[in-house]
Amino acid sequence: MRYNDYSEIIMIEKLKEILRHRELILILVSRELKARYRGTVLGFFWSLFNPLLLMLVYTVVFGFIIGGGRVAGFESTKFYALFLFNGILPWTWFSSSLLESANVLMVQGALIKKIKFPIEVLPIMVVTTNMVHFLFGLPVLVAFFLIFGKSLTWWVLFLPVSLLAQYIFTMGLCFLVSALTVHFRDIKDILANLITLWFFATPIIYTYGSVPKALQYVLNLNPMTHIVESYHYAFYFGSLPHWKRFSVTILVGLLFFYMGYLLFDKLRDTYVEEV
């Protein structure tokens, strides 16, 4: 097998092609951000509104209504709120990316139909824009840690690795979803329900450790379990994540990315006519 054949399989040329569009991706992401933040004075607040609301609701429900002032396994209700926000932030990045990518090729149809445009840039734009929202949320998370009096550790520096793992996995899924929704319009509705289910199948409102052993096997099959866990380790627990599970998750993420892009690329010529 010649060198070329390998590069074909691992998509080196395709990845280079995507990198060539980085200026386009950057300007589209900044367009999305500016448009979101310009329309309203509280733009920045609105992108955090949903995660904050979720945190508040679960804290009230589990901390005060059910728990009567304390949540099992947590030192205090304040810490439970911290733990919640720690997981909800990356989850919001993930779920918003998926939902928006189901629409993005239709919403941006004019770009696809009327000009020569590298279409893969659109799902990339969605995932990257939501990542920036996530990054904007991090200072707020750190502030909560300081306010609630829980110290952070050097393990915070593990964050870029978690970020990369989540980016690759989310990107793969978003390629799949955006490509398939063009052909099957009800994926969007199926997805909305699936994401609710997926939320509860990921350790966000409960800790991984509090789950019975038998159910942990099921949770292990969910890549988001390990990704959200790695954020918990970086911030809340302040220790090294379970590196074996996390490494496998990175590999699974790469596989999703590969398959997702492959399918997206395969269906590329159909978008012009179908969106």
Next chain:
Amino acid sequence: MEVVQVHEVFKFYKKYADRHKFLTIKSALVNKTLFGDLQVGERFEALRGVSFDVKSGQTLGIIGENGSGKSTLLKILAGISKPTTGEVITSGRISALIELGAGFHPEISGRENIFINGVILGLTRKQIQEKYQEIVRFAELEEFIDNPVKSYSSGMFMRLGFSIAINVNPDILLVDEVLAVGDASFVPKCLDKINEFRRHGKTIIYVSHDLATIERICDDVIWIKKGKIEMRGYPKRVTDAYLEYIGKKDEKKSLAQHGEEEKLSGNEKEKRWGSREIEISNVKMFDAANREKYIFETDEPLAIQFDVEARVAESDFVFGIGVYNGEGVNCYGSNTLLENYAARQIQGKGKVRLTVPALGLVNGTYFLDIAVHKRDGYPFDYHHFQYTFRVTSNHRDVGIARIPHHWEFSDNIALFKNEDS
């Protein structure tokens, strides 16, 4: 040197109307056609074996009726869609004026949108920075450039879009009928810019219904009919053949339509309506020597003639005419009521003739409305945009009507008229 080579290009589209508009997983599972639905079903052949070359520096015009495949061809040349079979080879940077202002975000300022649109069209930020002043100046938006695009009029929007697209500095420029939507003063400016491109030896492919412009700026014209090249050659020869074909087709159509309204498709219904108690047919145009003709000089006399048939005797009727230019602007309209003709009686077959001593319209393609209706507007037979004619002249003035005029200068102003132009 050929910069565009189109070889045996076929383009098929799937037909959705009779199958599915939007496929869903549910329907695919219920009907057990998940894989079947992804197969190509019945297809529409938009292009059927198109081959041609364009040499560097050439300006090629493409004409044809709606649905003939012009736009599909342009999209394939632009690289937006791919041919089903066959190949297109192009060399050099292509800029397509198909959609102006693609990717503009309404909430964001014109300035920022220039950068977004420029990058989308393949420029780097640095290149845009260098051309920024020129883009804004050409679009005449100096005062508004920091306002959000949502506050722009459609004319301003188009001007900005055109200005960016043209400043991409392409080797090959593809122009769709976008120019028709610009405001009246900007269209000549766009054409000037396109002419400048020609002088610089760039290659241009120009798709339009505006035959006068096609004739003026193109070296070569292709006429596409039902997805195939019907004719290619010297502009005047091709546009004349095309107009003759359109004229004959309209005539055939009006004959075939006689008493068969139910067979009309939705599109044609929009173009003709009325109760048909009085019916108009056989609309023709003639020159001063009474030869049937659809191309006129600006100052040439002409006549419009049509047959009328009243099935029952009618005493309330008005004949009307409307002239529209290629942009859909009503250039002139009148009827017998407005001109104080009192209707007495119409019955059986007859003829109506309207003579015009001098047309006085500028270069362009025009559409005719011919109608017969009651005084209160109740339509007997209304033909809307059914007939086309063209005005060509050596005058290069712009606007709608050619207002009769002459210039006078005092002795200290020296100006000499070039009689040959």
